Amino acid sequence: MTLLEAVDVTVRFGGVTAVRGASLDAAAGHVTGLIGPNGAGKTTLFNVITGLQRPTRGTVRFSNEDITRRATHERARRGIARTFQRLEAFGSLSVRENVLVAAEIHRRHALRRSRHHQTPALVADRLIERVGLDRYADRPADTVPTGIARLLELARALALDPQLLLLDEPSSGLSTAETESFGELLRELAGEGRAVLIVEHDMELIMRVCDRVNVLNFGTVIASGTPTEVRADADVRHAYLGTAE
Ligand SMILES: Nc1ncnc2c1ncn2[C@@H]1O[C@H](COP(=O)(O)OP(=O)(O)OP(=O)(O)O)[C@@H](O)[C@H]1O
Ligand SMILES: [Mg+2]
The missing domain is CATH 3.40.50.300 (P-loop containing nucleotide triphosphate hydrolases)
Structure with a gap:
C-alpha cells in the first residue's frame, strides 16, 4: 500500500533548482531507497516531505491526504x-x-x-x-x-x-558488522508494516535492503525500480554508479 506520494516536486533556491519535477512513492512494508550524487537534491526532497522546506511546486500526499501545507509537527503527529x-x-x-x-x-x-x-x-x-x-x-x-x-x-x-521513517545517510560511520545488523533492522521495521525511505551512499546496503530504488540526478528522478533494474540502467551507470565504482 502506498503511504507516501511526492508528486512533481520542484524546489528553487534563487537561481538554483535543487529539485526538478521529482516524483516518488514509499509503500508500507517496503524499504525504498533514494540515491544520487552529492548535491542531487536528496536532502532537499526529504525536507519537502517532512515540511522543513516548502516546495516551489508539487504535492506531498500521506495516507491519501494532501499534507503539502501542513507544518512539520502536524506531519510528525500523523506518523x-x-x-x-x-x-x-x-x-x-x-x-x-x-x-x-x-x-x-x-x-x-x-x-x-x-x-x-x-x-x-x-x-x-x-x-x-x-x-x-x-x-x-x-x-x-x-x-x-x-x-x-x-x-x-x-x-x-x-x-x-512512526508509520513512515525517513533516514538521511544513516549508515555512514558504521563498521561493516554494524552496517550488516543495521540492514537487518531496516528489514524488520518494514516487516512491521512501516514505510522506510532511506538516502544512502553505501550501494551495497541499498542493493541489499531496498525493495525499490529511486535515483536522483540534478534534482530529477532518472530511474526507479528494483535494485536489479536500477543497477542495470544505463543512465544510472553513467550518472552515478559509473563514477562511484
Ligand atoms: N537552503 C539552501 N539554499 C540554497 N541552496 C541550497 C539549499 N539547500 C540545498 N541547496 C542546494 O541544492 C542542491 C541540492 O542539495 P541537497 O543537500 O538536497 O543535496 P543532496 O543530494 O542531499 O547531497 P549530499 O549527498 O551531498 O547530501 C545543492 O546544489 C545545494 O547546494
Ligand atoms: Mg544530503
Missing part, C-alpha cells in the same frame, strides 16, 4: 519521523536520556494508534537494545562515535512509533 544527515541529538544528555525525551514526547501526545503501552523508560530501554546502543546508553551523546550517534537518531525517531 512521519526522520533522522538528519547532520546530527541533532542533545549533546550533554546521555544516549538513554535522549531516547527517553523522545519517548516522553510521544507519550504526551498519546496517539491512539500507538502500539506502546509501556512506560517511556521501558520504551527507551527496549529501543536502545533494539538498535544496538546498549554499550553506549550512559555515555553523553556528544562523546559517542558518529556512527553510534546515527543509531541514536534512529532510536529517537522510532520512539515516535
